[in-house]
Amino acid sequence: MERKALLIKVRGLVQGVGFRPFVYRIAHRHGIKGWVENNNEGVTIHAEGTPQMLDSFVQSLGNEAPTASSVSEIEARATDAEGLEEFSIRRSANLSDEITQVSPDIAVCEDCLRDMQEQAHRRDYLFTNCTHCGPRFTIIRSLPYDRHQTTMAPFVMCEQCRSEYANILDRRFHAQPVACLHCGPHYFLLHPKQEWDIQNFPHFAAEQIDGGKIVAVKGLGGYHLLCDAHNTAAVLELRRRKQREAKPMAVMMRDVDTARKYFVINDEEEKLLLSWQRPIVLVQNMTGLEEPVSNGLHTTGLVLPYMPFHHYLFKFLKTDAVVFTSANVSDEPVVMDEAAALDQLAGIADFIITYNREIHNRADDSVAMVAHKIPMLIRRSRGYAPGPVELSFDVEGILATGAELNNTFAIGKGRQAIMSQHIGDLKNAPTLGFFEQSLGRFQRLFRFRPQLIACDLHPDYLSTQFARESGLPLVEVQHHHAHMASCMAEHGLSGPVIGIIFDGTGLGTDGTIWGGECLLGDYAGFQRLSHLDPVPLPGGDAVTHQPWRTAFAYIWKYFGEERALAAAESFGWCEAPTAQNLVRMLGRNLNCPLSSGAGRLFDAVAALTGLCSTSGFHAEAPMRLEAAVSPDHAGHYDFCFQNSLVSLKPMFDGLLADLEDSLSNGVIAARFHNTVVRIIGAMALNAAQVSGIKKVVLSGGSFQNRILVGRSVDVLQRDGFEVYIQHKVPCNDGGIALGQLAVAAAQSRRP
Numbered sequence: 001m002e003r004k005a006l007l008i009k010v011r012g013l014v015q016g017v018g019f020r021p022f023v024y025r026i027a028h029r030h031g032i033k034g035w036v037e038n039n040n041e042g043v044t045i046h047a048e049g050t051p052q053m054l055d056s057f058v059q060s061l062g063n064e065a066p067t068a069s070s071v072s073e074i075e076a077r078a079t080d081a082e083g084l085e086e087f088s089i090r091r092s093a094n095l096s097d098e099i100t101q102v103s104p105d106i107a108v109c110e111d112c113l114r115d116m117q118e119q120a121h122r123r124d125y126l127f128t129n130c131t132h133c134g135p136r137f138t139i140i141r142s143l144p145y146d147r148h149q150t151t152m153a154p155f156v157m158c159e160q161c162r163s164e165y166a167n168i169l170d171r172r173f174h175a176q177p178v179a180c181l182h183c184g185p186h187y188f189l190l191h192p193k194q195e196w197d198i199q200n201f202p203h204f205a206a207e208q209i210d211g212g213k214i215v216a217v218k219g220l221g222g223y224h225l226l227c228d229a230h231n232t233a234a235v236l237e238l239r240r241r242k243q244r245e246a247k248p249m250a251v252m253m254r255d256v257d258t259a260r261k262y263f264v265i266n267d268e269e270e271k272l273l274l275s276w277q278r279p280i281v282l283v284q285n286m287t288g289l290e291e292p293v294s295n296g297l298h299t300t301g302l303v304l305p306y307m308p309f310h311h312y313l314f315k316f317l318k319t320d321a322v323v324f325t326s327a328n329v330s331d332e333p334v335v336m337d338e339a340a341a342l343d344q345l346a347g348i349a350d351f352i353i354t355y356n357r358e359i360h361n362r363a364d365d366s367v368a369m370v371a372h373k374i375p376m377l378i379r380r381s382r383g384y385a386p387g388p389v390e391l392s393f394d395v396e397g398i399l400a401t402g403a404e405l406n407n408t409f410a411i412g413k414g415r416q417a418i419m420s421q422h423i424g425d426l427k428n429a430p431t432l433g434f435f436e437q438s439l440g441r442f443q444r445l446f447r448f449r450p451q452l453i454a455c456d457l458h459p460d461y462l463s464t465q466f467a468r469e470s471g472l473p474l475v476e477v478q479h480h481h482a483h484m485a486s487c488m489a490e491h492g493l494s495g496p497v498i499g500i501i502f503d504g505t506g507l508g509t510d511g512t513i514w515g516g517e518c519l520l521g522d523y524a525g526f527q528r529l530s531h532l533d534p535v536p537l538p539g540g541d542a543v544t545h546q547p548w549r550t551a552f553a554y555i556w557k558y559f560g561e562e563r564a565l566a567a568a569e570s571f572g573w574c575e576a577p578t579a580q581n582l583v584r585m586l587g588r589n590l591n592c593p594l595s596s597g598a599g600r601l602f603d604a605v606a607a608l609t610g611l612c613s614t615s616g617f618h619a620e621a622p623m624r625l626e627a628a629v630s631p632d633h634a635g636h637y638d639f640c641f642q643n644s645l646v647s648l649k650p651m652f653d654g655l656l657a658d659l660e661d662s663l664s665n666g667v668i669a670a671r672f673h674n675t676v677v678r679i680i681g682a683m684a685l686n687a688a689q690v691s692g693i694k695k696v697v698l699s700g701g702s703f704q705n706r707i708l709v710g711r712s713v714d715v716l717q718r719d720g721f722e723v724y725i726q727h728k729v730p731c732n733d734g735g736i737a738l739g740q741l742a743v744a745a746a747q748s749r750r751p
């Protein structure tokens with residue numbers, strides 16, 4: 001048979017995930033000769049063989065790729081056969097051309113779990129990993145991804161590990177973090193300082209957790225705090241020691257079967273839970289877990305074991321549910337080194353268990369949820385970052401600094417956006433430090449030099465100030481335009497589209513706060529077609545912690561001073577002098593910025609129903625409101641859509657009447673959600689009439705709501721719209737950087 005040759009280019013996330021050894025193995029199996037190499041386009045393969053052999057080789061390439069890889073494109077074209085006699089892994093001739101990608105961290109794989117079960121074996125070990133699993137991003141200092149460039153550098157491989165590492169047919173061939181009991185990192189007790197003779201750390205941790213203690217354990221990208229989720233006293237004590245934290249806490253369980261005893265878990269959620277990314281997945285509570293864990297919400301963040309330590313822990317634990325929460329103090333970045341652990345965690349945890357390998361890049365657990373059968377990321381971090389988001393256009397040289405809350409930034413490399421791990425709230429000084437440090441590391445790691453910088457329009461955002469101080473050409477992107485562009489970019493839409501952006505806060509082009517918007521546009525620009533009727537927010541930012549202030553303002557706006565004062569008294573929101581003062585502020589327009597934000601509307605309704613009048617954590621009010629919805633109730637309130645403005649007076653009329661009639665919160669919350677869905681439907685129909693466009697993107701933080709997403713998608717599809725929601729990057733401000741990148745690219749291309 002005649003020998004043919006193909007030059008195959010594989011794009012996507014294909015570097016640092018064992019792709020070349022995989023290609024080598026399938027080449028052997030199919031009798032293919034040639035070579036494979038990494039370069040800055042991905043992986044390139046020269047393959048020689050009979051047409052049949054080549055066919056099946058290319059098929060295997062697509063079908064059997066390593067779990068953590070993500071092949072976005074396989075391009076094969078005929079080339080000249082060179083009569084090669086073997087298949088080899090080539091080092092790229094040009095070193096700057098070598099590896100340009102960094103794999104996210106990968107949950108320990110099934111094969112390694114099996115290896116770990118061999119008792120008294122060198123792989124019965126807490127850092128077992130292979131080419132298909134283990135730490136990546138969190139241990140990488142520099143590229144190319146080689147052991148000496150990682151925090152594994154101080155550990156000298158034993159002979160057995162080295163031979164596995166060097167054997168191309170071994171599962172641990174070039175697995176940079178490869179290690180065993182004899183040569184790798186080990187756990188030790190950091191606190192308390194007394195001498196404890198601990199042989200088996202997971203066993204020790206399990207005993208302490210079962211005994212009601214709080215244990216801090218160093219994870220992949222930062223420390224976690226663990227305690228028995230069935231022990232109310234322990235959970236409350238943990239909340240107290242974490243400065244009375246009110247946020248719902250995640251739990252870790254052994255497996256899906258155990259979790260089903262406590263939660264409703266559908267197929268999509270199960271898939272996410274078991275995925276190699278192992279995010280925390282928000283699942284619906286059934287029964288049996290202590291109420292302080294989720295703090296009265298209807299969902300709980302659930303995560304399955306993803307490090308060897310977690311798997312060992314569940315071998316010894318008596319309890320089947322462990323609180324698993326990031327070890328940080330009041331919204332500061334999660335603790336990742338030993339000094340900070342001693343400083344910040346010794347007062348929270350009874351024991352701090354750590355290990356002697358450094359975490360170089362911090363990475364919080366990612367958080368995901370399933371809405372309308374579609375997985376959505378709420379926080380894109382461990383397991384996802386810094387995996388690229390493939391784009392349909394070039395973004396080379398652009399840096400996007402993101403928003404202020406839930407910050408992530410993004411850098412543009414060719415047609416890929418590389419988004420940072422979750423950074424957090426930049427108003428926190430340590431978080432801003434983390435932002436700057438990470439940005440510096442991304443620039444070195446990805447050999448990135450920004451030529452153009454994109455940021456939010458809001459001059460007060462620290463991410464904006466950082467951008468302005470850079471001295472680079474600047475593109476300021478309106479917040480909700482960025483949300484819209486983010487959703488478009490991940491779906492490869494070029495526009496124009498209708499963008500319905502329901503969000504908390506973002507500065508509009510008219511100087512007021514936006515966030516209940518129907519936009520029409522593309523990357524280059526947009527028009528504001530319609531929006532929610534703005535309400536003055538007495539005290540500005542103060543309203544985010546005090547949803548009752550927004551409720552007060554709505555009543556003042558629609559029903560006047562007297563009703564507002566009466567409401568403040570009857571709901572017990574504040575003392576009479578405070579209410580009088582608010583009325584004065586509103587009347588004279590003192591520190592009362594106007595906001596059309598949907599998040600504020602949710603706040604107001606949560607306060608009126610008494611579900612949440614003061615908020616202990618970000619987005620508590622809308623979460624409690626969603627949790628209250630009677631799912632089968634189909635009623636709704638009226639609203640008035642006129643001259644591109646959605647007046648909510650009829651809605652508040654109905655809602656206040658319902659309250660007077662003592663209707664249940666379940667019914668009121670359902671009617672409210674259904675009203676918002678109808679408003680979204682009306683906005684889209686109006687936009688379609690104006691433009692003839694039938695593509696709708698939904699984005700903004702308010703869409704982290706399963707009821708809102710599910711019902712909005714249904715209604716819009718019924719009306720003949722093509723609907724797009726975000727699933728690769730968060731629809732909240734954690735996805736803003738991607739949109740900024742896309743807008744900056746489009747605007748810089750314009751003549």
Ligand code: ZN
Pocket residue numbers: 108109110111112113129130131132133134
């Ligand atoms: Zn493995």
Ligand code: ZN
Pocket residue numbers: 157158159160161162179180181182183184
């Ligand atoms: Zn070893």
Ligand code: FE
Pocket residue numbers: 479483503504505506700701732733
């Ligand atoms: Fe936003």
